[in-house]
Amino acid sequence: MGSSARSGMDRALRPISVFLDKLITEAVPHTVSSDRALPVLAAIGVVLLFSTPLLIGLTGTIAPAFGLMPELAPGNGFAQLLEDPRFLPALKLTIKTGVIATLLVLLFTVLALVCLHKTAWWRWMLAALPPLLAIPHAALAVGLVFLVAPSGWIVRLFSPWLTSWDRPPSDWVVPDAGGWSLIAGLVMKEAPFLLLAAAAQLPRLNVDALLKIGLTLGYSPARCWSRLILPTMYPRIRLTLFVILAFNLSVVDMALLLGPGNPPTLSVLLLSYVNEPGFRAAASAGALILAVGMAVLFVVVMLLERLIARLANQRRESGHRGHGSGLFRQIGKYLVLALTLCSILTIVALLLWSFTQRWRFPSVLPDTFTSRHWLGRSDLLLDPLLATILFALFSSIATLVAAVVWLEAERLGAVKKIDWLWYVPLFIPQITLLFGWQAASLISATDGLWITVAYAHWVYTLPYVVLILAVAWRELDPNWNNAASVLGAGYWKVLFRIRLPLLIKPVLQAMAVAVAVSVAQYLPTALLGAGRHNTLAIEVVTSFGGVDRRVIATLAVLQSLLPLIVFSLALFIPAAMQQKQRS
Amino acid sequence: MNALRIEQLTISLPHGVKLCDQLSFTIEPGRVLALMGPSGSGKSSILSWITGTLATEINATGKLWLGDVSLENVPTEKRRLGLMLQQDYLFPHMSVAQNLKFGLQSGDKAEREQKISESLSNAGLAALQNANPATLSGGQRSRVSLLRSLLSEPCALLLDEPFARLDSQLRQQIREFTWDACKELPVLLVTHDKADIPVHADVLELIDHYA
Numbered sequence A: 001m002g003s004s005a006r007s008g009m010d011r012a013l014r015p016i017s018v019f020l021d022k023l024i025t026e027a028v029p030h031t032v033s034s035d036r037a038l039p040v041l042a043a044i045g046v047v048l049l050f051s052t053p054l055l056i057g058l059t060g061t062i063a064p065a066f067g068l069m070p071e072l073a074p075g076n077g078f079a080q081l082l083e084d085p086r087f088l089p090a091l092k093l094t095i096k097t098g099v100i101a102t103l104l105v106l107l108f109t110v111l112a113l114v115c116l117h118k119t120a121w122w123r124w125m126l127a128a129l130p131p132l133l134a135i136p137h138a139a140l141a142v143g144l145v146f147l148v149a150p151s152g153w154i155v156r157l158f159s160p161w162l163t164s165w166d167r168p169p170s171d172w173v174v175p176d177a178g179g180w181s182l183i184a185g186l187v188m189k190e191a192p193f194l195l196l197a198a199a200a201q202l203p204r205l206n207v208d209a210l211l212k213i214g215l216t217l218g219y220s221p222a223r224c225w226s227r228l229i230l231p232t233m234y235p236r237i238r239l240t241l242f243v244i245l246a247f248n249l250s251v252v253d254m255a256l257l258l259g260p261g262n263p264p265t266l267s268v269l270l271l272s273y274v275n276e277p278g279f280r281a282a283a284s285a286g287a288l289i290l291a292v293g294m295a296v297l298f299v300v301v302m303l304l305e306r307l308i309a310r311l312a313n314q315r316r317e318s319g320h321r322g323h324g325s326g327l328f329r330q331i332g333k334y335l336v337l338a339l340t341l342c343s344i345l346t347i348v349a350l351l352l353w354s355f356t357q358r359w360r361f362p363s364v365l366p367d368t369f370t371s372r373h374w375l376g377r378s379d380l381l382l383d384p385l386l387a388t389i390l391f392a393l394f395s396s397i398a399t400l401v402a403a404v405v406w407l408e409a410e411r412l413g414a415v416k417k418i419d420w421l422w423y424v425p426l427f428i429p430q431i432t433l434l435f436g437w438q439a440a441s442l443i444s445a446t447d448g449l450w451i452t453v454a455y456a457h458w459v460y461t462l463p464y465v466v467l468i469l470a471v472a473w474r475e476l477d478p479n480w481n482n483a484a485s486v487l488g489a490g491y492w493k494v495l496f497r498i499r500l501p502l503l504i505k506p507v508l509q510a511m512a513v514a515v516a517v518s519v520a521q522y523l524p525t526a527l528l529g530a531g532r533h534n535t536l537a538i539e540v541v542t543s544f545g546g547v548d549r550r551v552i553a554t555l556a557v558l559q560s561l562l563p564l565i566v567f568s569l570a571l572f573i574p575a576a577m578q579q580k581q582r583s
Numbered sequence B: 001m002n003a004l005r006i007e008q009l010t011i012s013l014p015h016g017v018k019l020c021d022q023l024s025f026t027i028e029p030g031r032v033l034a035l036m037g038p039s040g041s042g043k044s045s046i047l048s049w050i051t052g053t054l055a056t057e058i059n060a061t062g063k064l065w066l067g068d069v070s071l072e073n074v075p076t077e078k079r080r081l082g083l084m085l086q087q088d089y090l091f092p093h094m095s096v097a098q099n100l101k102f103g104l105q106s107g108d109k110a111e112r113e114q115k116i117s118e119s120l121s122n123a124g125l126a127a128l129q130n131a132n133p134a135t136l137s138g139g140q141r142s143r144v145s146l147l148r149s150l151l152s153e154p155c156a157l158l159l160d161e162p163f164a165r166l167d168s169q170l171r172q173q174i175r176e177f178t179w180d181a182c183k184e185l186p187v188l189l190v191t192h193d194k195a196d197i198p199v200h201a202d203v204l205e206l207i208d209h210y211a
Helices: A003-027 A034-065 A077-083 A087-116 A120-134 A137-148 A153-157 A180-201 A207-216 A221-250 A253-258 A266-274 A280-316 A326-354 A378-411 A419-427 A430-443 A450-475 A479-486 A491-502 A504-520 A523-528 A536-543 A549-582 B043-051 B096-103 B109-122 B138-151 B168-181
Strands: A356-358 B004-012 B018-027 B032-036 B059-066 B081-084 B156-160 B187-191 B202-205
Touching: A034 A077, A034 A280, A034 A378, A034 A419, A034 A430, A034 A450, A077 A280, A087 A120, A087 A180, A087 A221, A087 A266, A087 A280, A087 A326, A120 A180, A120 A326, A120 A504, A120 A549, A137 A153, A137 A180, A137 A253, A137 A326, A137 A536, A137 A549, A180 A221, A180 A253, A180 A326, A207 A221, A207 B043, A207 B081, A221 A280, A221 A326, A221 A419, A221 A430, A253 A266, A253 A536, A266 A280, A266 A430, A280 A430, A280 B096, A326 A356, A326 A549, A378 A450, A378 A504, A378 A536, A378 A549, A419 A450, A430 A450, A430 A523, A450 A504, A450 A523, A479 A491, A491 A504, A504 A536, A504 A549, A523 A536, A536 A549, B004 B043, B018 B032, B018 B043, B032 B043, B043 B059, B043 B081, B043 B156, B043 B187, B081 B138, B096 B109, B096 B138, B109 B138, B138 B168
Parallel strands: B032 B187, B032 B202, B081 B156, B156 B187
Antiparallel strands: B004 B018, B004 B059
C-alpha cells in the first residue's frame, strides 16, 4: 500500500484515539485502588479490542467516501453512486423491504401476545421459538424458496387435485421483483426474536395480574393488552425492535438468496461494487448513505412513537370497554400459527430435499430417498463444516471470557456499566463497518488471515453474549460470594466454584447464542476472509442457484444442525447436572 | 344491589387434591364474607373462579349467581365484579386521575372529570390527581386502587388480602376506609389475618388440604 493511503488513514485515525480516550474515561472511575488494577486493565483490554475495529471500520468507510484515501478508492464516491441508475431503485427497495418486514414482525408479535397468550397454544409457541431462532438466515432463506417456489412444497400440496397443475406454474418466480419473498423471509427469521424478547418481559410486568384487573374493570382482553400491557412492554422491547429494523435494512445473505436481482437491495448493490475495480469509493459512499438512512428511520420511528403514545393516552381516558370480539382473536391466532408452521415447514423441506434422490412434480413427497448427499459428498461438506466449527468454537469461548472479564470488573466496581457500547455493531449496518475494516486489513496486509475473520466473528457475537449474561450476572445474590468468602474461598475459587456453576444455565445459553451467531455470519467471512475461508454460510449462499438443490439442502441442514445441537446441549447439561446433584 | 351466590363449588388440582368440595354460600348486599385459611387452602382459587380467571388446568364445577343472573358462561369483563389484590397494580404509565378514569364507564367528559375530582376529594387525595403512582405512599396507593374498582360500578367486590402489604398503623386506617366505601355491595374478603375482618362479617374457614 502506498504512502498517501497510509497518511490518509493516519489522518482519519486521529479521532479514534480521542474517542477511545473519552470512552475509557467514562467507563473507569477516576481513582483506581491497587487491588482493582488487574480487573480494570483486563476490562479496558476488552473495550479496546471491541471498539477499535468498530472505529477503524467506520473510519475506513467514511474516509474513502470523501476521497481521503485516493490510492485505495479513487474518484468521487457519491458522484459515482448517483450516476448508477440502479442506486435509487435499490435504496427504495431497501426501505420498502426493511420497513414492511419490521412492521410485520411487530404485528406478528402483538398478534401472538394478544391472541395466543393464556391459550393452550402459547406453550407450544414458546417451545418452538428457540429452535426457530437457531436456524441461520441463509438456511431459512433456502428452505423458504423450497417452500414457496412454483415447484415448491406448498404448490405440490395442492397440485394437481386443486390447481390442476401437472407442471410447475410459470405465473410467478422466487425471488420476486417486488421483494416480497425477502420480506417473508425476514419476518419468519426475526419475528421469533422479538416475540421471545417480549415473552421474557411478561413475568416482570405481572401480566397475569394486569389482565385480571383490566378484565374485572370490564375491558375486553384486546383492550387490556392495548391499554395496559403493551404501553409498558413496548419500552422494554424497543431496542430489540430497533436492532431488527437495522438488520432488515442492511441484510446481505438473505437479500442475495431471496431479494430481486434488478434492482437488488442497496447492501447487495454495494457488495457488487467492492468486487468491481474503481468502485470502492462508491461502495463506501453507499455504505455511509445506508447508515445515515438508517439513523433517519430511527428518528422517524421515535417521532411516530410519540404520536402514537399521545393518541393512545387520549383513547385510554375514554372509558370505552371494547366488544371483546372472539373472531378477531381467532383470526389472529390462526395467522400466527400459520406463519410459525411455515417456518417449521421450511426446515422439514430442507431435510427432505437433503435425503431426496428423485422428487418429481407434483409429488408431495420424494419418490425415492438416498443418503448419498450426506455420506458421498464429504468433499463438499467436511471443509466448510470444520471451518464453521472452528470459528464458532473460538467465538463462543473468546466471547465468554471477554464477557466474564467485563462483568466481573463491573461487579467489583472497577468499571461502570456501558451497555450502549455493546449495541453499536448491532445498530450500524454490517456493510458500513466491514468495508472500512476490509480497507484497513488490506492496508495492514491482514486480510484473509484466519484470525482476522475470527476477530470479526468475536466482535459480532460479543454483544449478544454480554447482554444475555449481564442480566443473570448482575442479579445473582452477592451473598453467595460472601458465604463462600467467609468460608475462606479466594477470588478465583469463588468465581469458578460458586459463581460460574450457579450461572451455568445462562452461561451455556450465551455460548449457544454465540455459536448460532457465528455460524450465521456471512458478510464478515466473505469480506475479510478474501475467499480463503469457506464456511457453511458462504457455501450455502454461493452455491445457491448453481449447485444441485439436494446438495444445497444438505449444506443448509448441516448449517442449521450446529446451533440446534448446541442449543439442545445448553438445555440438557444444566438439567443433567441438577439431576446428578439431586441423586 | 344483588346478592352474590355460589352453589356446590368443587375445585380440584390436576393431581387430584380437592381445594373445596360442594361449597355453597350467599353474600347479601352490604354484607362481608371473610374466607379464612392457611396458604394453599384454596382461598385465592375460589376468588379466581368467581372472576373467571382460574387457570385452565384446574378443574372447577359449581354455579355462580349475581342476583338472578347466572355468571357461568359470562366472560370476566362482563361480570361486573370489582377486584382488589394484595398488590395494588396501579398502572405505572398513567397518572392517578388516568388510573381512575380507566375504571370509570364511558360517558360525558365533564361528568367523568367531576366524578374523579369528587372521589379523590372524598378520599383525601385531591392534591394527587396528576401524581405518578410511583410517588404515592402505600396507603395512598391502596385507596386509589379501591377507588378505581368502585368507579367501575361493580355489583360485588372481591378483596384478596388487600391489607397484607401495609404496615400495622396504616392497615387500620385503610380497613375503615374500605368498609365505609363499599357498604352497599356484597363483599368477599380473602385473608389470613383475623384483624382484617370487620365485626359485622360472616366467616368461612377453609382447611389445609396438605396437613
